[in-house]
Amino acid sequence: MKKIISLLFILNISVSAAQTPSGEWILERIDENWVSGNKIYVTNMVIHGRRGADRTIQSKSWIQGSEKSFTEYLSPAREKGTKMLKLEDQLWTYTPSTDRTIQISGHMLRQSVMGSDLSYEDMMEDTELKELYDAEVTGEDTVISRPCWVVELTAKTSDVAYYSRKMWVDKERFVVLRAYLYAKSGKLLKTTEIKNVIRVQGRWVPNVIVFKDALKEGEGTEFIIESVEFDVDIPDYIFTKAALRR
Amino acid sequence: MIIPKLAFQNILGAGLRTWLNVIVLSFAYVAIIALNGIYGGMQEQAVQAQIEVEYGGGQFWQGQYDPYDPFSFQDAHGALPPQLQNWIEEGNATPVLIRQATIYPNGRLRTILLKGINPDQTVLNIPSHFLADEKDVTPALIGSRMAKSTGLELGDYVTVRWRDKNGTFDAQDVEIVQIMNTSVQTVDNNQIWVPLNDLQTMTQMEGEATIVVVDRNFQNREPIEGWTFQSLDVLLKDLMDMVKSKTIGGSIIYIVLLMLAILAIFDTQVLSIFKRRKEMGTLMALGMTRVKVIELFTVEGAVHGVLAVLVAVIYGTPLLVYLATQGFPLPASTDSYGFAIGEKLFPIYSAQLIFGTIILVMTVTTIVSYLPTRKISKLKPTDALKGKLT
Numbered sequence: 001m002k003k004i005i006s007l008l009f010i011l012n013i014s015v016s017a018a019q020t021p022s023g024e025w026i027l028e029r030i031d032e033n034w035v036s037g038n039k040i041y042v043t044n045m046v047i048h049g050r051r052g053a054d055r056t057i058q059s060k061s062w063i064q065g066s067e068k069s070f071t072e073y074l075s076p077a078r079e080k081g082t083k084m085l086k087l088e089d090q091l092w093t094y095t096p097s098t099d100r101t102i103q104i105s106g107h108m109l110r111q112s113v114m115g116s117d118l119s120y121e122d123m124m125e126d127t128e129l130k131e132l133y134d135a136e137v138t139g140e141d142t143v144i145s146r147p148c149w150v151v152e153l154t155a156k157t158s159d160v161a162y163y164s165r166k167m168w169v170d171k172e173r174f175v176v177l178r179a180y181l182y183a184k185s186g187k188l189l190k191t192t193e194i195k196n197v198i199r200v201q202g203r204w205v206p207n208v209i210v211f212k213d214a215l216k217e218g219e220g221t222e223f224i225i226e227s228v229e230f231d232v233d234i235p236d237y238i239f240t241k242a243a244l245r246r
Numbered sequence: 247m248i249i250p251k252l253a254f255q256n257i258l259g260a261g262l263r264t265w266l267n268v269i270v271l272s273f274a275y276v277a278i279i280a281l282n283g284i285y286g287g288m289q290e291q292a293v294q295a296q297i298e299v300e301y302g303g304g305q306f307w308q309g310q311y312d313p314y315d316p317f318s319f320q321d322a323h324g325a326l327p328p329q330l331q332n333w334i335e336e337g338n339a340t341p342v343l344i345r346q347a348t349i350y351p352n353g354r355l356r357t358i359l360l361k362g363i364n365p366d367q368t369v370l371n372i373p374s375h376f377l378a379d380e381k382d383v384t385p386a387l388i389g390s391r392m393a394k395s396t397g398l399e400l401g402d403y404v405t406v407r408w409r410d411k412n413g414t415f416d417a418q419d420v421e422i423v424q425i426m427n428t429s430v431q432t433v434d435n436n437q438i439w440v441p442l443n444d445l446q447t448m449t450q451m452e453g454e455a456t457i458v459v460v461d462r463n464f465q466n467r468e469p470i471e472g473w474t475f476q477s478l479d480v481l482l483k484d485l486m487d488m489v490k491s492k493t494i495g496g497s498i499i500y501i502v503l504l505m506l507a508i509l510a511i512f513d514t515q516v517l518s519i520f521k522r523r524k525e526m527g528t529l530m531a532l533g534m535t536r537v538k539v540i541e542l543f544t545v546e547g548a549v550h551g552v553l554a555v556l557v558a559v560i561y562g563t564p565l566l567v568y569l570a571t572q573g574f575p576l577p578a579s580t581d582s583y584g585f586a587i588g589e590k591l592f593p594i595y596s597a598q599l600i601f602g603t604i605i606l607v608m609t610v611t612t613i614v615s616y617l618p619t620r621k622i623s624k625l626k627p628t629d630a631l632k633g634k635l636t
Binding site: 159162213215216 | 317354405407
């Protein structure tokens with residue numbers, strides 16, 4: 001969840017459009033924006049089914065830094081009460097119907113979350129871009145009528161999930177409006193497209209994002225951020241396994 | 247000798263009643279041998295198939311590997327120690343690298359195990375030689391169940407996504423170069439076999455493996471640091487337990503048949519003791535002791551068992567021999583039972599099974615024949631001659 005949101009943050013820093021900034025500088029702006037305090041989100045995840053049947057899953061997430069996050073599904077009734085806890089690189093889920101907490105690891109991490117285009121491991125990705133990638137501005141483009149820098153990223157560490165990325169970054173707001181995530185072989189794996197951006201507490205926040213597993217058929221998964229609060233106090237007990245059963 | 251002779255005369259004299267009992271009892275013989283033969287054959291076929299295709303003469307597992315714990319898969323790989331490397335070069339063992347991956351057949355996501363095997367290996371009976379062809383894309387081998395469940399066909403390309411040693415995603419297309427028919431589901435379901443070298447390169451795990459399968463005829467089992475040897479006893483334990491549970495379930499059928507047969511014999515004995523009171527009195531009056539009379543009636547009952555063996559031999563032998571040589575085809579649903587049996591099941595009848603069954607049925611028949619005769623021990627010859635049974 002954190003990864004999803006982190007990709008989409010913006011920083012409202014004005015840069016002269018006439019000058020081409022360095023890729024590193026753009027990443028710094030995105031990362032600086034991401035390194036913020038605690039956040040609480042309420043999101044709707046719209047999963048488009050293969051036969052035209054859509055499902056909407058509403059969830060609330062509490063996030064502390066880049067290491068801790070806790071998500072609770074609010075609806076539909078079948079998923080209500082399902083919770084996920086991420087502590088560093090470990091992930092647990094709790095389902096009320098079985099009253100069991102299980103750790104998600106190994107091949108289970110590669111499975112889709114609730115049939116969406118996101119896997120559990122996608123949701124665990126950290127995206128401190130500046131630490132992980134070398135960046136180069138390769139052009140300019142327009143996305144949702146916004147002028148963008150086209151930035152190509154190549155991994156500078158060997159333990160990064162996606163070897164390379166291509167991002168369309170809003171020149172003025174520094175929102176990643178479109179991103180393509182590639183495998184080492186150069187095969188396109190995932191895409192994200194932002195459909196709308198809103199301003200919350202002085203930040204530009206994407207509130208409609210479409211995630212698409214490029215290897216999978218379908219229309220992708222829509223993420224709609226209903227509400228977001230920044231720098232709120234989150235009690236420590238939220239990020240404990242005991243909280244999963246509460 | 248007079249008692250067995252008398253017993254045979256009496257039992258054959260009873261006519262149809264005797265033959266009905268004998269036929270039912272012979273069913274029990276044939277059913278016990280046939281069912282146990284089926285389970286024996288099932289076990290033998292499954293064990294042989296598992297050994298040939300998956301287990302070989304045993305496996306060395308990399309320290310982290312636990313096939314029952316998917317959490318262990320990520321770290322379950324290691325460089326091959328020199329000892330194992332020697333055995334592999336001599337053709338006495340073959341390494342297999344196992345990694346988790348995702349495939350996208352027909353645009354659907356599916357998690358699988360990607361297994362790397364040497365194309366020229368001969369330790370396992372897997373058609374790995376199909377992976378030897380030099381191609382632009384990585385060749386892949388799948389089982390028929392995997393092909394059916396994913397809709398993949400020979401010559402199809404499928405995208406595989408995996409993470410390398412460092413956790414970085416990579417993806418490429420592989421070509422299905424062969425679909426193997428195997429009765430062993432554990433090398434088929436949700437698995438794709440690719441050349442070991444390719445998988446090692448793809449995952450940056452050059453010279454590494456997850457397991458090393460030892461040849462069936464290779465006896466060296468020296469302990470190797472960081473690798474645990476799993477003997478066939480350990481590897482086949484689950485299979486043996488499954489067959490055992492199936493055998494117990496199947497035994498209910500022949501226990502019911504045997505119960506029917508011994509109930510018929512018991513009834514026959516009770517009826518003959520009631521009907522033949524005067525005969526008993528006459529025998530005692532002629533000097534036969536009570537013990538001898540009991541012996542006579544018990545032997546009469548036990549003769550049912552002997553005759554049943556003869557009848558069972560007449561119709562059971564051709565039937566059982568036919569099944570053992572021709573086998574019988576199994577319905578497609580049997581595949582989901584988890585046994586590596588194949589399309590036909592060939593029962594196996596051991597001498598131990600045949601003689602054990604005869605001894606069991608004879609013993610039960612004799613005991614059941616004896617129980618009603620205990621009344622004779624209290625019989626007075628005078629009462630018996632009058633037709634009384636006290």
